[in-house]
Amino acid sequence: MPIQKVTKEEILAKSLEVFRHRGYHNTSMTDLANAVGLLKGSFYHYFDSKETLMKEVLMSVNIFLQEQVFPIAHDPTLSVEERMETMLKRFSKTVFSKDGGCIVGNTILEMVNLYPQFKEVLQAILTGWTNALVHLYSHTHTLDEAKKLAEQSIMEYEGAIMMAKLYGESYYYKDCYIRTLERLHK
Numbered sequence: 001m002p003i004q005k006v007t008k009e010e011i012l013a014k015s016l017e018v019f020r021h022r023g024y025h026n027t028s029m030t031d032l033a034n035a036v037g038l039l040k041g042s043f044y045h046y047f048d049s050k051e052t053l054m055k056e057v058l059m060s061v062n063i064f065l066q067e068q069v070f071p072i073a074h075d076p077t078l079s080v081e082e083r084m085e086t087m088l089k090r091f092s093k094t095v096f097s098k099d100g101g102c103i104v105g106n107t108i109l110e111m112v113n114l115y116p117q118f119k120e121v122l123q124a125i126l127t128g129w130t131n132a133l134v135h136l137y138s139h140t141h142t143l144d145e146a147k148k149l150a151e152q153s154i155m156e157y158e159g160a161i162m163m164a165k166l167y168g169e170s171y172y173y174k175d176c177y178i179r180t181l182e183r184l185h186k
Contacts, residue, residue, distance in 0.1 A: 011036050011046055012060045015053055020103045024054060024111050051115060054107075058121045061103060064094060066128055073132035080139045084181055087132060095125075096173075101165045105158045129154055133180075140184055153180045 014035045018027055029050055033043040047053040072078070072087040096102050104125050112119050133150035134143070141149060153176075160176035163169070 006036055006038065008046060009060075011038075011043075011053075012057050016057050016061065016103060019054065019057060020101065020106065023106060024050075051117065054115075055117060055121065058103075058107065058118060058125070061095060062121050062125050062128070065091065065125060069094060070128045070132040073135045080136055080184060081181065084136050084184060087136075088177060088180065091129070092173075096161060102158060102161045105161060126154065137183065149183050153183065156180070 011032075015032050018032055018035045022031065027050070029043060030040050032050070032053065033040045036043065047056070069087055069090045072083055072090065075083055075086075078086065095104050104122060107118060108122055112122060130147070130150045133153055134146045137146035137149045156176050156179065157173075160172040163172040
């Protein structure tokens, strides 16, 4: 018997995993309802459409990153290296998945031109990530260099995630992580 009482937060968390693994277009409302343990009709009590749900999933990711991940870059109790390591690890737990890739990158590639309502929240996520990295890199580089390094790191992460997903090899991601840390001192 399906669970009939769930929280919006539970729906968002479980939907994030389904979207991450199946993609937006390959996910039906039935898939989402099943993942949560609701009947499809009951699912519409919480969200009127898949588009609304996806936007809220992305917004919840952004809120979490803005409140729990990106502020790590400014934590004076940690060294710059510790901030970078902690932030990258927490970011990875939030948006990356070994099997599903990156919810941000996947969504940008699959939908940003088809669903412009997602563009603003996706830009906010990448801007927050860029700004946090710029802050960390600016401890050892000029501001212009720090911005360039931050953008390169993000592009490299997304490429490494795609390579790891395609070839089933996690070393792409691990190598990228190491290079991102090494850039603090080059």
